[in-house]
Amino acid sequence: MKKKILILSGGISKERLISLDTGFQVAKELKKNGYKVKIVEPDNSLKKIIKEFRPKVIFNALHGQFGEDGYIQTILENFGIPYTHSGVIASSIAMDKEISKKLFIKHKINTPKYFTYSFDLKKSYLLKKIEKKLKFPVVIKPLNEGSSVNVYICNKKNIFKILNTLKNYKKIMIEEFIGGREIQVAIMGNRKLGAIELKPKRKFYDYQAKYNSNAKTEHVIPVNLEKEKLNQITNMAYKAHKVIGCSGVTRSDFKYFKNKFYLLEINTQPGMTKLSLVPEIAAYKGIGFKDLIEWILKDATKKK
Ligand SMILES: Nc1ncnc2c1ncn2[C@@H]1O[C@H](COP(=O)(O)OP(=O)(O)O)[C@@H](O)[C@H]1O
Ligand SMILES: [Mg+2]
Incomplete structure (x- = not known):
């Protein structure tokens, strides 16, 4: 029998459109690989849908409020079906830029004042x-x-x-405000997957620079950094991932100025469209979109 995967996408956050795109891309890939896939919005009908469809794993493709902050994760815990990415506590800590910053500071991970x-x-x-x-x-x-x-x-x-x-x-x-370069790092479970640099043509890496291809942000991979510096930034991302207790894949956003890295935030539900940064870093390391999604599904079945 085909493995059934339920994808949650859309939602009520300001990142709804990005989430729909992530959900669509993940669904397309899974269907291509023989999975039985259903995409749903996380609304009141969720319980009924889960009861009827009985998915093996729930792929959480939501971003932002309600999808990335521990709320939906709490609901999913109650269904007792494995779901992707981080659990309740890590999601809520990572989504709160103040609380996560306090943890970064406590653990000596450099972050802007x-x-x-x-x-x-x-x-x-x-x-x-x-x-x-x-x-x-x-x-x-x-x-x-x-x-x-x-x-x-x-x-x-x-x-x-x-x-x-x-x-x-x-x-x-x-x-x-930290000037200088913009670098992001992906962590995949216990693996320091790698980094990518963004060179926005706009004033900073804003919404347009992120999602509008006409804004022409340049993606640079591999990042031009000495090995020691690259180790330093990936270690910082790894530490943040562990300190917050994240699961699955995360993406940490940094600025690099005057020889110093500054961690801005860690994302527990990084974008998963084919043009998103984590898939791009994974592809550079020889992990195609299919294998990345399959790894995320498998990781979901481990206890958070
Ligand atoms: N302290 C800062 N100094 C310089 N640029 C920043 C700073 N904070 C955020 N930015 C810019 O804004 C972008 C988004 O900020 P970030 O903290 O990652 O929030 P979001 O969750 O919206 O991605 C960053 O990628 C960076 O380009
Ligand atoms: Mg960010």
Whole structure:
């Protein structure tokens, strides 16, 4: 009998479209390889669908809120069917940029200086705090989004205008701006899979630079780094993966400036379209899309 795989994709996060693409690509590959595949949205009908379809593994192709932050993972735990990527706790820690940063700092993984802001300070105090702790420009970002959604580089002139647009978030992160290069590292279970460098033509690696091929971000693999430096960055990603307790494949995003790596975040549900970075790193290491997906499915059956 054909192995049945249920793919969760879409969802309610701001990364819905990316998730639909990941789900579609994974489904296409699995179908090609003889699996029986069903793609569903994670809504109230999920329990009924799982009962009827009885999948062997659930491939979680969701990104962002509700799909990557421990919520859906909690629901999936209750069904008792193996699901891909990280479990409840690791997903919720990794999705929270403040909590994961605290863990990076505790474990001496270098990360940009920051503070969080709850729209509770007078403008003049906020400016003073930035000048004292971080200096301009700064990067402003939500604590729990992805795909560069609502990430802004701000200076003294535009910061309040931008903050005003972010008031729906209870709390946001204000981080020191790190110039230099943009490098991302994939970890696959216990394997330090490798790194890729992104050279955006835009001001930074924003949503357009990530997903709009007209924005022409250049992907560079292998990354031009000395062996020792490459080991250093892959070790940092590996440590972050382990410290947070991640499973399956993760992708850690770094800046590299003046000979120093800065870990921005770790992603527990990295994009899995054929053009995404983890599949590109895997392919460079001789692991094709098919083998990558099969490894992820197999890994799901191990206890998280
Ligand atoms: N402190 C920073 N200094 C410079 N660039 C940053 C900084 N933080 C984020 N960026 C830019 O914004 C992008 C998205 O930020 P990141 O923290 O990875 O959030 P997301 O979860 O949205 O991917 C990064 O890939 C980088 O290009
Ligand atoms: Mg990122």
